[in-house]
Amino acid sequence: MTDTGGQAEYLDEGVETKTDNRKRAIVLGGVVATAAVIGGAAWAATSFFATGAQPAEALPASTTVAYASIDLDPSGSQKIEAIRTLRKFPGLEEEMNFDADDDLREQLFAELTESGECEGLDFERDIDPWLGSRAAMAGVEGADGEVVPVGVIQVTDPGKAEDGMANFVRVCGGDDEDASAETGPWIIEGDWLVVGEDHEAVEGVVEAAGEGSLADDDEFTRWTGEAGDPGILSVYVAAGAAAHFDDVFASSGMFFGPATMAGDPSMTGAIEDFEGMAMTVRFDDGALEIESAASANQQMQEFFASTVGMDLVASLPEDTVAALGMGLKDGWVDAIAEQIATAEGEDTTVEDLYAEASEATGLDLPTDLEKLFGEGMTVALGDGIDADALANGGVLELPIGVKIKGDPDDVRSVLDKIEPQLGPDEQGLLESAASDDHVAMSPDDAFREELAEDGSLGDNEVFEDLVDDSGDAQAVLFVNFNADDDWLVRVADDIDPTVAENLAPLSALGVSSWFDDGVGHGVVRLTTD
Template identity: 25%
Template sequence: MSYPDPPNQPSWGAPPPPGGGQYQPPPGPGYAPAPTAPQRSNRGWMIPVAAGLGVVMMAGTVWASNSVVQNVLVGAQPESVLPASSIAFAKLDLRPSGGQLADYAQFVQRLPDTMREEIDPEADPAEELVDSLIENSGYEGMTYEEDFAPWLGQRFGFAVWTPENEEAADSSGTAAAIAIAAEDEDAAEQALSEMQSQSEDVAFDVRDDFAIVTDKAAVLSDLDAQIASGGTLDEQDTYTRDMESIGTDNIASAWMDLGEIAALAQEGSGSEYGGFEEYGGLNQTDPLDSLQSYGEVSGRMALGLRIRPEYLELRGDTLDVSVDGVSTADYEVPEPGLQLMGDLPDDTMMAVSGSGLADLAGQAYQDNPEDFAEFEGLMTDLGLTMPDGLTSLLGKRTAVGITDLGGSLDQFFGGAASPPSMQFRAEGADSGAVESAIAEMWRNSYTSPPGVSTEGSVTVATSGTTGTGRLGDDPVFKQTMAGTETAHLGMYLDLRPFAESGGESAPEQWGALGASVTFDASTVSTLARWAPNGGG
């Protein structure tokens, strides 16, 4: 089976197009460039903070929505019946379009045999969730087949907002509701009425093809008031623009106002459990606790999970994020490009690559050199000075690939460690500085230092045995990393050797994992992707 490059994307041998990254959000109604934040110190951690906030908030939203489903319930889109004032929203869409169904079918055929054998194409994905709810919550005399299957649609939404009515607020100061597509409103009302008769924690309303479910009537009243005054979430320009930027054909998605949620986390820092504790449970840690260490936060995050014929992909964008007045607009964005990753040996198991890493670190160093005191000492030991020494070692573009872990993991199991085989490539680096640094690092080692050579403007350091072909020519690599050539950061992990070590009968079917990060003055876009290789 061949793996052609996707249309309208540069190949892994071509230079990046002018203008850089592939994730430029399309302008929409009310769109305006993000204002440049004032210069502040400590901007070196801005980009990882932006990405980290997104991960934290997505985890929080999924965690909270799952807990509400367990405690309460368990055409149109759910955001059409939830308020525009929502500060967090998550959605699961199990009713794909015809094109999505075709993509799903092709992807399933690419799954490893051992996984594909476990898939029941006739199974109702909502049945297991509802059966678990009925069993765990003790709704007597109710079954999925009789009480839920006749009406339960395949779209679910969960929203959190700050209510006007204090009686609607939980101890974190928020209110929350679930919207469930209802194909038969009468049947939905009958089933939910039966649940309500057996539990004090069920309040609901059925309208506009959805059942809106929460834990108390005050929340429903406040939801109606919020919509009457501000409209529904699908009418909110910022939300729709953010979600359009990540694509609308997702099986699951989430959106959140990071500033509002960070403020809630700060307000809840004095409580025993932090924010959203009512949606937790025994042995659950509030995912918002980690936000209490941040100062003033603004910006938004959008995330979508989608299935393509070739891979499963998670994309997350943080938009207009600022922490204590520092934003990505404070950076001079380097030219993107991960082409050096494709030039690593063809037997590379793990690889990381970046463009402009030295420039970004240099900007952070100029702002706050004391944060680099320890690293600066290391550079001095290598005979280099900050920040120019970073460029001497890393150049404009950098890639590192491990081709054989050797015995590097044996030490964790009581064995003797042997060094891995690897290759380092740096375009625009000073080969003499690289060679001198390696000699210094290996001065007291019993193993031979990596050999250093040059290929045009690229400095190459190789240790151990590596392949002679290019990683960029490997079909699985091309499939996994397709379209990421113009990112700023990239990661690749070949799962085949690990599956083989784990005793899988067909390790080649597990394919690889890939990730990339692209950013500009207002947006940090992250992709994570699994490209299995079964059915070939």
């Protein structure tokens, strides 16, 4: 039953599945795709997303709301680089019993069949002749509007794939009858095996994809393009997925408990404004990199789209261990207060929130908060971390501080209101030093003076390798694991030497985010020695 005339190739029609074992085996066939995406991470992390045909070609643009694809192609220099990177970690090296030339598909097959339920099935004889290297999982709207899971697996020979899947079902289902006499919940269309919950659902997916594939969809190409170069894993969420957010969170109870997103006024606007998102995971120049792009909230763009935070982090001392910086624009306090008031319901107003907070803190809101944080701020951790002192004396024993770009008199006036409300041990946190338009605060005298000066962290090679260098970054997180005499390993070694040994290869972590023309961008970059 090969594909002729471009029609979908159906693996037998009109006969219902007879046994639970048979059903389980058919579904197990789809696990090849599922596990490749979410259960085979150990193997997937050692490959690189190659160019060429992708599973999105077999999915419909009109009804696909979420998509995650992976590539187990064993070729490419990126794969070699990834393996070398992962083998720097002793714990991972022990688990990686394969080399760069090994077939990752075979490794994954071995993992899936180690329970012994598929005894007699041989990878080289029964799977390799037809199984491709690319796979995906997707959420697709069915005829009733509900989202159903669909798996897509690349096949190299459609005819052999038909026989191979039938044999897979027969062997793994424990039934000696001819499995091709059953209607399996899969269809082979061109170079793709599409697997779903039932044959009818899969048939609908294939037919809809024939009318317009996800790979050719303008929104799909837009968002995946915004997420940068391809990688080992690609994720896409369509604008249409917003209509199903409530069902997902309500059924799981995640974060929102019994309340639903649709019933939460604070989420209504976010759902209505959602236009899509994409994410890519890749290995790049010895680093693991995650890049994302998503439709941006208008208020976030308006009040937080400033490069002051990046500038402040770049002005820190060169030996800074860690820093978090962000810029702020006039009105940011009101924007946050409006979101909180909306979440609280119609009975709560922004004025109510300000009155309550002012009474509790003695501050004049929102004015004092805008004075205190100025145009932006950075929280920094300096050189000289003493684990014993931290354990005995708390946070005041850390070289920690805050640097603010703002009017020193305005900042000091707010600090004077806060200081009397702190205990004697906490008041040291507000000790400050000022320059023309900056204020530095730290309980550590030496670090406070360093913060007040113009440092050179921005010229540090580690920092430059981690943080977006386009000049667009508006919020920045930077952690140098090698700084301060390998502080992370020193601290971890006191807890567990084995943990310290596995943390030792880490070099640094950088997170950059920015807004650009209605799109929120983010890049997470983790480097190794």
